[in-house]
Amino acid sequence: MDAEISLRVDGQAHRLTVDTRTTLLDAMRERLGVTSPKKGCDHGQCGACTVLLDGERQLPCLALAVAHDGAEITTADGLAPPGELHPVQQAFLDQDAFQCGYCTPGQVCSAVAVLDEVARGWPSHASTDLTADPELDHDEVSERMSGNLCRCAAYVNIVPAVQQAGGRS
Amino acid sequence: MKPFDYARPGDVAEAVRVATLPGAVFLGGGTNLVDHLKLGVARPDLVVDVRTLTSREVTDTEDGGLRAGAAVTNSELAADRRVRERYPVLAQALLAGATGQLRNTATTGGNPLQRTRCVYFQDVTTPCNKREPGTGCSAIGGTTRNHAVLGASQACIATHPSDMAVALAALDACVQVLGPTGERTVPFTELHRLPGDDPSRDTVLEQGELITAMGLPPLPAARTSAYRKVRDRASYAFALVSVAAVLDVRDGVVQDVRIALGGVAHKPWRATRAEQALRGGPATPDAFAAAAAEELADARPQPGIDGGNGFKVPLVTRTLVATLRDLTAAQEG
Known part of the structure; x- marks a missing residue:
């Protein structure tokens, strides 16, 4: 089953169609080309994919993309303006x-x-x-x-x- | 991952209606369910997303207790000042579980419904009566370090992994449930089942029944309460054993005591025998150890290829004595 969702990642708006099985991590990495969140264990145990999801640190490998339609995500890449460091x-x-x-x-x-x-x-x-x-x-x-x-x-x-x-x- | 349909109903009543279909599961924070979808442990036809449908507020109740909506995250509940002051055992249990990231996602309604971390349950290549009824228990005679010593059966020796649930059992919390036939309240100590001959059912909830809130009764004694967890590393590990305790001591005598044990059984284990042994008696380490012995009289450690879990019996005893000793010192100096 497919679903259409909107995501805002590091200030940029995206609209995409995802399979209901797609995780938020795979949607970012493989569909949007946002590779700052890393895929380590893919089971919520290592923290390599940690992002700020709707303002709180969370693990996109354990989140279904379809369940986060409209989410606001900040990755390490979007913490500071381009060329600057947080x-x-x-x-x-x-x-x-x-x-x-x-x-x-x-x-x-x-x-x-x-x-x-x-x-x-x-x-x-x-x-x-x-x-x-x-x-x-x-x-x-x-x-x-x-x-x-x-x-x-x-x-x-x-x-x-x-x-x-x-x-x- | 097996394909599934996804539904986000408009309200809880609709969610419950949709989820009465066999093969439907509720999605809360998803920290356990999404992992199980990947592992093939969970193979639903329909995922019903309730994450944003229940309350995300902690409210005072008229009787002086608290009510936490099912969508309140574990982080939010642990950080709530009323929980920290009035029910420290609950805040400590929440903070002893998982990691900051997981606590920000996991919910009050979902946490107690997380499933066992028995490695054989999570490994779909091995027989497991909980995952596939009738196939057998691979844990019996396997690695049993993390398995039960109380209330297990020939069909299943798994333990319940939640820390929060151990505190809720000690606090006599109540579970607000909405189902196809209406609302009901389940005492928290009666939410989880012992495995018996049907370990596939962790709780008494029926298909389509949704936890909407958790009620904490007024319990002034809980201001002196604590959660003590023993695990294989200092952080981010499930309990080998844990103790949640509320203790009211005056002039060296136990006025009231509530104890629940984690890591020892298929459910958070309310230690009613130990409580009975302690009420009205002296608050001394000897009395605490005697109460632990009372509770553990029927303990059945499991042998295992890893050396088994016989260590849990003395470990529960020492953890319980240490917890009650500290709570006594906090009151009596």
């Missing part, structure tokens, strides 16, 4: 927070959302006090980023990058 991207460069780079677009999108979630006062499993404002210490960053795997194990630099972008270095 502060999180700059922090990843400054801290050498990647090696092969395959997981990096997902890490960056996740980190942008983490800073937003912390600003909203959302607690995490690492928060000792559920009602206090969270601090961007090592354990908080590590826990909040646990949905983004890095097979090069650049975690030791990813944590400081997230802290730098969050104004704590």
Whole structure:
């Protein structure tokens, strides 16, 4: 069964026809040529495809495109105007927070959302006090980023990058 | 992936009507269903999208409780200040589950309906009574580290994977359900089934019945509550065992206690025997251990090619003692 949907990806509007089985990730990568979100495990376990979907970090590999007609999506490629870097991207460069780079677009999108979630006062499993404002210490960053795997194990630099972008270095 | 039709009805009443057809499934956040579509574990004819049809609000109820619409995400429910203050066990359970990305997608109505992570259930090349009734259980005598020690059957030894559900069982939550014949309320502890001879049915919900909201009763004692999860790594892993507990202690005596266990059974396991053993008695580590022994009297660890899951019996005991000890210290200093 086919369905016609609209998506807005990194500010650009698209209209396309998709099979109901098509995931949002495959629709972006294979139909729209948006290859910033990477296909890692395709089962929601690695976080390489993380994007901001309607403002929240989510996994397009576990989303049916047909169910997201009208969605607004920001990928790592659309975080900053062309030629510029988002502060999180700059922090990843400054801290050498990647090696092969395959997981990096997902890490960056996740980190942008983490800073937003912390600003909203959302607690995490690492928060000792559920009602206090969270601090961007090592354990908080590590826990909040646990949905983004890095097979090069650049975690030791990813944590400081997230802290730098969050104004704590 | 098997082809399927997709429907996004205009409201919940229409969704329930459409979903009464055999072969229809509801789609909420989809974090488990979409994976199962890919794996061939789920092979529906029709996917009925209800993600935007139910309430996405957490509201105060007249009796002092809370009501969370089925579309409230796990992140939103965990971050709700009333949940954090009045039901910390629920916020902690939600935050102990999955990842930030998944919690932003998974819903209040969908989370309790996620299916077991038994590897044989998810591997369509192996027999599984839950996936294909009558084919047998590959887990029995296989790898059983993540399997049940309480309430299992010869047909299935799977565990329920949800953390949130363990907290809801301890809190005596109630499930608002809309079905073809109208609305009904199901006590959360009665939502999930033990496997018996039909493990294909995880819950008592009938075809077409939709969870529309979760009700949390007023429970002042729940301000002193906690969720403790033991897993193979520090984050993003399912529970080997977990404990959700509400404890009210005064002058060293247990006034009220609610306990549910995760990772040990086909459903969130409400530990009524342990509760009974504790009420009115001393809040001491010895009493907590004795209550755990009471609850685990009928535990049947599974042998397995990975060494089996006998470790869960002492692990539940120690996790329960530690959780109740901490809750006692929080009240009595």
